[in-house]
Amino acid sequence: MSERTVRDGGAPLPGNPRGDASPDRRDGGDSDIAPQRHDEPALLAVDDLHVEFDTYGGVVKAVRGVSFSVRPGKTLAIVGESGCGKSVTVQSIMGLIPMPPGRITSGTAMLDGIDVIHQKVVEGEDIRGSRIGMIFQDPMSSMNPTMTVGDQIAETLEVHRGYTRSQAYARAVELLGMTHIPEPAERAKQYPFVFSGGMLQRAIIAMAIACEPDILIADEPTTALDVTIQAQILDLLDELQATTGMAIILITHNLGVVARLADDVAVMYAGQIVEKGSSEELFHQCAHPYTLGLRAAMPGNDPHREQGLQAIEGTPPDMFDPPRGCSYFARCPHAMRLCEDRLPERFEVSPHHYASCWLQHPASPVEVPGLYRGEGEAA
Amino acid sequence: MSALVEAKGLTKHFRIGRGQIVHAVDDMSLDIHEREIVGLVGESGSGKSTFGKALLGLHDKTAGKVRFDGETLPGRYRPADFQRYASRMQMIFQDPYSSLNPRMTVGEIIGEGLRLHSDLSGAEIRERVHDWLRRVGLEPDHASRYPHEFSGGQRQRVGIARALIMQPQFVVCDEPISALDVSVQAQIVRLLGELKSSMGLTMLFIAHDLSMVRYVSDRMAVMYLGSLIEVGVSDDVFFRPKHPYTELLIGSNPQPDPRIERGRETVAIEGEIPSPVNVGAGCRFAGRCPKVMSVCRTDTPPLFKVRDETGERRVACHLYADGGDTAPSGVQGNGGSNGGGV
Numbered sequence: 001m002s003e004r005t006v007r008d009g010g011a012p013l014p015g016n017p018r019g020d021a022s023p024d025r026r027d028g029g030d031s032d033i034a035p036q037r038h039d040e041p042a043l044l045a046v047d048d049l050h051v052e053f054d055t056y057g058g059v060v061k062a063v064r065g066v067s068f069s070v071r072p073g074k075t076l077a078i079v080g081e082s083g084c085g086k087s088v089t090v091q092s093i094m095g096l097i098p099m100p101p102g103r104i105t106s107g108t109a110m111l112d113g114i115d116v117i118h119q120k121v122v123e124g125e126d127i128r129g130s131r132i133g134m135i136f137q138d139p140m141s142s143m144n145p146t147m148t149v150g151d152q153i154a155e156t157l158e159v160h161r162g163y164t165r166s167q168a169y170a171r172a173v174e175l176l177g178m179t180h181i182p183e184p185a186e187r188a189k190q191y192p193f194v195f196s197g198g199m200l201q202r203a204i205i206a207m208a209i210a211c212e213p214d215i216l217i218a219d220e221p222t223t224a225l226d227v228t229i230q231a232q233i234l235d236l237l238d239e240l241q242a243t244t245g246m247a248i249i250l251i252t253h254n255l256g257v258v259a260r261l262a263d264d265v266a267v268m269y270a271g272q273i274v275e276k277g278s279s280e281e282l283f284h285q286c287a288h289p290y291t292l293g294l295r296a297a298m299p300g301n302d303p304h305r306e307q308g309l310q311a312i313e314g315t316p317p318d319m320f321d322p323p324r325g326c327s328y329f330a331r332c333p334h335a336m337r338l339c340e341d342r343l344p345e346r347f348e349v350s351p352h353h354y355a356s357c358w359l360q361h362p363a364s365p366v367e368v369p370g371l372y373r374g375e376g377e378a379a
Numbered sequence: 380m381s382a383l384v385e386a387k388g389l390t391k392h393f394r395i396g397r398g399q400i401v402h403a404v405d406d407m408s409l410d411i412h413e414r415e416i417v418g419l420v421g422e423s424g425s426g427k428s429t430f431g432k433a434l435l436g437l438h439d440k441t442a443g444k445v446r447f448d449g450e451t452l453p454g455r456y457r458p459a460d461f462q463r464y465a466s467r468m469q470m471i472f473q474d475p476y477s478s479l480n481p482r483m484t485v486g487e488i489i490g491e492g493l494r495l496h497s498d499l500s501g502a503e504i505r506e507r508v509h510d511w512l513r514r515v516g517l518e519p520d521h522a523s524r525y526p527h528e529f530s531g532g533q534r535q536r537v538g539i540a541r542a543l544i545m546q547p548q549f550v551v552c553d554e555p556i557s558a559l560d561v562s563v564q565a566q567i568v569r570l571l572g573e574l575k576s577s578m579g580l581t582m583l584f585i586a587h588d589l590s591m592v593r594y595v596s597d598r599m600a601v602m603y604l605g606s607l608i609e610v611g612v613s614d615d616v617f618f619r620p621k622h623p624y625t626e627l628l629i630g631s632n633p634q635p636d637p638r639i640e641r642g643r644e645t646v647a648i649e650g651e652i653p654s655p656v657n658v659g660a661g662c663r664f665a666g667r668c669p670k671v672m673s674v675c676r677t678d679t680p681p682l683f684k685v686r687d688e689t690g691e692r693r694v695a696c697h698l699y700a701d702g703g704d705t706a707p708s709g710v711q712g713n714g715g716s717n718g719g720g721v
């Protein structure tokens with residue numbers, strides 16, 4: 001792959017509350033011991049993104065003021081229930097929102113000083129596919145069924161990198177090998193439909209990283225796969241990140257997958273990010289009742305089952321007419337009266353860990369016991 | 380505890396032309412005791428759904444027997460058999476979208492079983508439908524709406540009401556939560572748990588979320604390529620898996636805790652589940668097993684009985700031919716591939 005080395009260190013946001021080693025690196029690289037540098041700018045900074053869709057039922061306010069940043073070489077996981085706006089958020093960055101019916105009403109996504117939402121081509125090069133790669137949940141949807149896998153990857157390299165046909169094809173085979181597809185030269189000659197789901201996802205990853213992107217966006221990359229194949233794909237993403245130094249935005253609703261790969265986590269609910277911080281903070285010191293609810297709704301590995309499974313009752317709000325106060329109000333076991341009318345303001349829970357909720361907000365008029373701040377067992 | 384459902388050597392093959400045979404389920408023997416929940420896990424294509432359907436007579440059996448409440452069920456159901464067993468055995472399906480007829484109202488869907496298989500009057504059926512809508516957390520006036528007006532979780536509640544209104548003794552839940560969001564999964568699991576207790580149900584709970592299966596079930600059964608390869612008390616199997624495949628399967632399941640996950644060694648199983656077409660002799664996991672021995676390639680391992688902390692465990696692996704490492708010497712594996720009920 002490229003000559004680039006793993007870029008360690010970090011950007012100011014979001015997360016990594018401690019100055020010590022990032023807790024979530026497992027590659028054994030230098031980044032494990034290197035101190036975090038908070039002065040390094042974010043690789044990608046999304047600011048105040050709003051996206052709507054015109055539908056026959058009205059205007060769906062799919063994304064409502066989302067801001068986050070991605071640190072170079074790190075993995076940001078975006079989690080939340082289906083329909084909360086995860087895919088729309090990353091599709092906006094990739095220029096994949098169909099317009100109409102979609103509309104990005106405001107927001108920027110800065111990658112190295114360029115707003116990729118408003119400027120798609122830089123120096124004749126399409127940023128999508130070259131600096132940002134993307135993989136989807138359904139691998140078949142991103143492959144052309146009438147072209148061999150090798151030709152498709154080669155085509156990407158011819159278009160974006162100006163490789164000659166034979167250079168591109170040779171590189172395509174190499175990329176298939178990098179994703180641990182056995183007999184890559186043979187597989188390159190085959191059509192997508194003869195690949196299993198797991199092999200196809202590897203081929204898609206090979207295609208997405210062909211141009212050595214700075215960021216790989218993976219939208220539910222393992223949701224359609226068995227746990228065993230999921231484990232293989234997660235290992236592969238981890239390995240590729242260690243060797244190429246690319247950052248990853250990982251969308252998933254599986255908190256196990258988040259724990260496995262993420263350095264930072266953003267929790268979305270009803271079109272907004274309600275909490276973000278380091279993976280360690282979000283799993284063990286979460287401050288937002290929804291984050292806590294998601295944790296408690298999953299059976300953990302606790303040998304004593306008595307703790308039980310806590311369902312989040314009800315459903316997310318109607319996105320045609322989102323609540324004027326906290327969007328989690330209707331389901332929140334800790335809701336207070338002010339939550340219904342006043343949109344919760346974001347506050348810093350601990351350095352680089354933010355939540356939008358009145359419960360622990362310093363400006364909240366209500367005295368609340370530190371319910372969520374207990375060490376360890378947040379759930 | 381007596382067995383309510385007993386599968387003995389249950390086999391289901393599909394012929395797919397040119398002499399090709401899919402060994403979807405081969406020689407499965409499993410007992411499910413009264414009021415017990417048995418979780419069934421395995422990768423997709425391992426035969427879980429086929430096993431569940433064959434238990435309920437939704438597939439003709441290629442070989443083997445199913446006994447239900449002491450009675451041997453027919454190998455091939457005739458219409459009268461469905462009529463006879465519908466009120467005793469039911470199935471809840473994975474996909475709350477495709478398993479509900481979009482042209483029927485929710486009330487018609489839930490009441491259909493009673494209309495076909497009972498002699499209750501229309502008014503009586505309507506009353507039961509309303510009662511069941513309430514029991515699954517919906518409203519009686521939802522009866523007149525169509526499935527597309529409901530969320531995935533609500534549709535699964537409809538699927539549950541449709542099955543349980545028949546007052547069955549035994550229910551096969553085939554991935555009832557796989558298509559749902561995490562928060563909704565917990566709602567459905569809790570609902571099933573409450574109904575199970577109040578109705579005294581016996582369940583086969585098929586799922587691929589291992590943590591959820593462990594949470595839900597009393598015992599856990601693991602399938603690989605059409606065969607039962609391990610069965611035991613859920614916590615024993617989950618925390619102390621014995622079969623090399625179970626070990627790798629459970630190791631692949633990421634835990635929602637970065638403190639565990641970041642320290643974890645790579646455990647991914649090499650390769651993928653092979654095709655179940657025309658499988659031969661030997662252990663079906665031999666091609667991927669890190670502990671493979673020469674006997675594994677020639678002899679199919681039967682389910683060996685292995686001594687365990689809290690209950691009986693059976694493992695189909697030659698490593699346990701002498702009762703396994705935890706068994707006191709002298710305990711011999713129960714040979715023969717029909718090694719009795721579990």
Ligand SMILES: Nc1ncnc2c1ncn2[C@@H]1O[C@H](COP(=O)(O)OP(=O)(O)O)[C@@H](O)[C@H]1O
Nearest residue numbers: 053060062081082083084085086087088089319
């Ligand atoms: N092309 C579209 N037209 C209309 N509505 C859309 C479109 N794409 C997404 N939406 C709506 O936007 C909201 C967020 O969707 P999405 O980002 O896909 O959610 P998820 O978090 O599951 O990825 C949903 O309410 C969805 O119905």
Ligand SMILES: Nc1ncnc2c1ncn2[C@@H]1O[C@H](COP(=O)(O)OP(=O)(O)O)[C@@H](O)[C@H]1O
Nearest residue numbers: 393401403422423424425426427428429430655
């Ligand atoms: N009607 C059928 N005809 C042919 N093959 C089938 C049929 N139903 C299932 N199979 C095959 O049987 C095997 C087991 O399938 P299934 O029971 O659905 O597995 P699981 O539920 O564990 O995913 C698979 O290889 C599948 O393709």
Ligand code: SF4
Nearest residue numbers: 326329332339357358
């Ligand atoms: S702002 Fe209020 S309703 Fe919203 S999550 Fe916090 S406590 Fe609950």
Ligand code: SF4
Nearest residue numbers: 662665668675696697
């Ligand atoms: S029988 Fe042999 S190949 Fe099969 S699981 Fe046991 S050790 Fe592995």
Ligand SMILES: [Mg+2]
Nearest residue numbers: 086087088219
């Ligand atoms: Mg999505």
Ligand SMILES: [Mg+2]
Nearest residue numbers: 427428429553
């Ligand atoms: Mg199935």
